[in-house]
Amino acid sequence: MAEDIYDVVVLGGGAGGAPAAIRAAQLKGRVAIIECENLGGQCMNKGCIPFGHMMVASNILRSLSLGKEMGLTFNGISKDYTILKKRQDELISFMREGVRGTLRKNGVEIFEGRGRIVEKGKLAVNGKIISYKNIILATGAQWMQPGFEGGDLAEVVNSDYLLNTEKIPKKALLFGRSPWLIEIAQFLNRFGSQAIIATQDETILSGETKTITSRLRKVIKNEGIVIKTKAEIVSVSKKRDGLHVDLSSKDGGETFVVDRIITLERGASLKDLGLKKINIKEDSQYLKVNNKMETGIEGVYAIGDLTEPQPSHYSHLAFQKGITAAENAMGKDAAINPRTFTRILFTQPEVACVGLTPKEAKNAGHDVVVGAAPFGMNPYGMILSEDEGIVEVVAEKKYGEILGVHFIGTAASEMVGQAVLAIQTEVTIDELSRVPFPHPTLSESLAEAAADALGKPIYLP
């Protein structure tokens, strides 16, 4: 009997690992994937999908205010969190089985168990040793234990809590350094909870443009969500009336009394994988890889949250890295283009940004032109009352290279694809200004922002 030798073994069946396995199999490799928890990983089971689902529900509630302006009045709205949760659990199971089916259809062998490297080219799983030529490490990230005093109390939870409870907390403090604090705050708020965002960063949207950040902050504040920046939890103690949180922030020291603290800090999952056997340190914060997903050790690739600090824990990045690693493991020469990586938020208004901010572009030495088109001046934007929406385009002056595009507003997450495509295929700002987007759409503002950068907008004052 021939020895079990795989061309590619993928350790982790999440947003990066599953497509990596499929692509390697499409390239005629013999492929195995190993998952110790749930196929689909964090994104599908506990991240983008359930929280995307909650945001859709939350945004339906938001659309009622536009409806009211239009003569549609709704009385007696009831919100049943158990129905919402049941629907999303069903969706997730369905999607998970979809991933399993697609892996199988492509001929990928699935091992449901914990994989551990035992020596170079050999891995133990479910009591069996399997051999491989290439391994793709895709084990993602895991929750970090909070470092503050009282962080071990049962009322200090992470976002998984919202997926397991039957009832949302009455008052919650959301703590960490993640943009997803804002999504959760908006969801809780619309479902009747009182939310406090306590971000460790300088702003609620660290890394995005001033315009986008201030417009989102304004909406959130108007909804009654409290925002604390440069926040640190000094200590937490449990009292009769709830958790007492001593918080230091830009505004000084304050005490909040809440039901729950929801923290969102994650770090690379590197432990107990046997990485020492292939000379990888288990105490690294994240694994360093190049644009080909190579770790520097022959036949060892790494992708996904394992290779990125938390603000970049996006599954579309893991997906691209997965495809790239698989192609390279199968002898191709693929590389990711970090310029096309999108940061998105399913808040209302949505946020979707790709590439450099004007400040980053200047710091990188570019001669920069910037154009913007507010959705409040776009006909469809006026229909939708998109007072906070805008698109900003950042380009290099001489050759018109598009360096960054920043959206806030309805459908931003779908529109940003236009910018991703433009950056990937090196469309110039002049070409972008001439794209005949259909009317009436918000997308028209992208061409108008590009025309604004060139000094010849049609409908901007």
Next chain:
Amino acid sequence: MAEDIYDVVVLGGGAGGAPAAIRAAQLKGRVAIIECENLGGQCMNKGCIPFGHMMVASNILRSLSLGKEMGLTFNGISKDYTILKKRQDELISFMREGVRGTLRKNGVEIFEGRGRIVEKGKLAVNGKIISYKNIILATGAQWMQPGFEGGDLAEVVNSDYLLNTEKIPKKALLFGRSPWLIEIAQFLNRFGSQAIIATQDETILSGETKTITSRLRKVIKNEGIVIKTKAEIVSVSKKRDGLHVDLSSKDGGETFVVDRIITLERGASLKDLGLKKINIKEDSQYLKVNNKMETGIEGVYAIGDLTEPQPSHYSHLAFQKGITAAENAMGKDAAINPRTFTRILFTQPEVACVGLTPKEAKNAGHDVVVGAAPFGMNPYGMILSEDEGIVEVVAEKKYGEILGVHFIGTAASEMVGQAVLAIQTEVTIDELSRVPFPHPTLSESLAEAAADALGKPIYLP
């Protein structure tokens, strides 16, 4: 005193004329625009904007069914058409003033009155004669008198009726050859009216793919809207219980009793413009122009609905033609690319198509590959219950040129911009399959459909 000689006179201040005037002025021309009714034209005053507004309201009502699946229950929904109309009238006034302001800011002289060519290079308006070097004809289209017996009854109206009434009809028959019949039917239906679509075409969406057409038809039928194809009104008579409409259709002869017949037939506005003086026949159905918007008569350009049969009466086409005519009138060498022209509908699900259908592509002699990705298999599509959504990509086999992209589903009108950009900048199907669209979005299905056309989708079974 110097004679008033304009570099460019634009006859008609609508979706094509206004941007034409602005672009000509940006190119340092002395420019006048002449409008006899309302700046903004049909689109802004009586077309895309008010009907887009109504469709947004109608789609908020539709989103309640998704809300219900998610545990959000609404009782006692009241619909006040007068509030809806008031809001949209205010929006339109605001937009109209916006157009006026932008024209002025760019130095365009505005004549509000009826313009008439009196001889080559001279035009009369408001009792004054003005001279021009170039003229851009942009007078659009106008309602046609129905040709059937009883077509002159007061209850036989066009879509303007819905903008002027305080109350929608209880039962309406929508007649013509226009895709907009479907938008109106859905709006009326959601606002409590009973709608019958009687299209003269073979299908409700003549010219679109079978998939898109059948998916839209299914949704409409399920909503209780009656559809009659290959329909002709034999005669209409007014009786005590309403209008009796004798209709012949694919299904044979039937009589419907309704409150109103809404017809949607428009033809080019060519009369009383003095076109004879410059050797243009006033009885032409549409003015023929080339891709540079030249009429064949020196210094005379024509754009917009004046130059297109009704299924192409889209304001974004008029806009592109306007910009092109203006640039050429000012000595540039511009041309429109008809391949990037989008057909969109704000139904729910939305429809947005650009380029060739597979059938058209084959008939044009292309070796065709087709790929498709249903939104029911897209994670965000599952969240949104996008059972009817799909994207289809049509490409040329050898070089991978993208020939057409066809969307049905939420945000189709915003997503289609990705396809427009791809076709404009000659992105290949392989490049399209590799666009790292953010997750979870419907746009991901565009890359997946492209990968499907290449035989290597990741998540399609």
